[in-house]
Amino acid sequence: MTHSSPHLASPLQIGPVSVNSRVMLAPMAGVTDVVFRDLVRRKAPESLICTEMISSNGIIYSKRRDARILDKGENDHPIAYQLAANREEVLLQAAEQIIEDKNPDTIDLNMGCPVKKITGNFEGCALMKEPEKAYQLISKLVRHIDKPVTVKFRLGWDANSMNYVEFGQMAEAAGASMVTLHARTRAQGYGPGCKWEAFGELKNHLKIPVIANGDIDSAETARKILDTYHVDGVMVGRGCLGKPWLIGDIDYMLKHEGMPLQRPLEEKLAICLEHAKMHCDYRGEVAGIRDMRKHLTWYVKGFHGATRYRKELTAVETMDDIKQIFEAILNEQYAQVG
8 A cells, every 4th residue: 555645744844843744633621631642652753742722811810830731741742732712912921931831832722612611701613703803813923922823623603604714714814824624513512423525625725734633533534534635634632532542553654554553452451551550640549540530431442341341440449440440351351252
């Protein structure tokens, strides 16, 4: 198998920043913390990886420069810090502070989050209803900082107001160096009906890189989107839940011939166990285990009896609890094979 699009194996240019990968990790609240990003980087060291969405208001008004959401590891590069904002002066201060403290490769503006508490504050996808306001935020930030500014947005507020092409053109005119399109409306949330054909339409109207996001859950799916719509890269979000290796798998596919090998269950559980240990080291066992429960259920899928084990994993209290359940899973699988 050869590359259908040779340029996808070449670096991606985001303004003056060159990134040697066409696959990125999307920002996900409560997921893409410094620990998860570290796991992703083990298989995808060259990919641009995004932090969780960070509230500009939260940074400036809390005066907490040491907030955990801002943490960055030694090897956390290339990295995008994503900001939500609706006030120019607060956005500029937040971006300044992050650049001074963390030196990210890019600053991404969230203009696609559908969550009510975000849109209710006139941030996230609410800005798609106010493109003039969005233009001011983007253009002011572009002029104020020396890092590339990128923008992530959706198809529109709802099915009756899908303005993604115009919004993308506005972002480009405001000076954005790249845009990412999540191919759902705000009204859809994360429900069914991803409109992948919008990727190609947006790409045809813009000169800056266009990144596709939405329902990319495998290397095969990523290849299909890239080959069909000729976008410049893909950004993977929920497809990575329980699969921190997926970004690396897609990166491998784009840089080499053929598809990556499938991982056996034993290897997946070993990665999950390491994830849990890392998280406990980072947060302490009590908070670490509590935060890990959702991750545990995402890892444990795709085999007979998985539902029962996921239920048990939602109640674990210690690392030993996790180890015992994983041993039971593997013993049951070996018995079935035998």
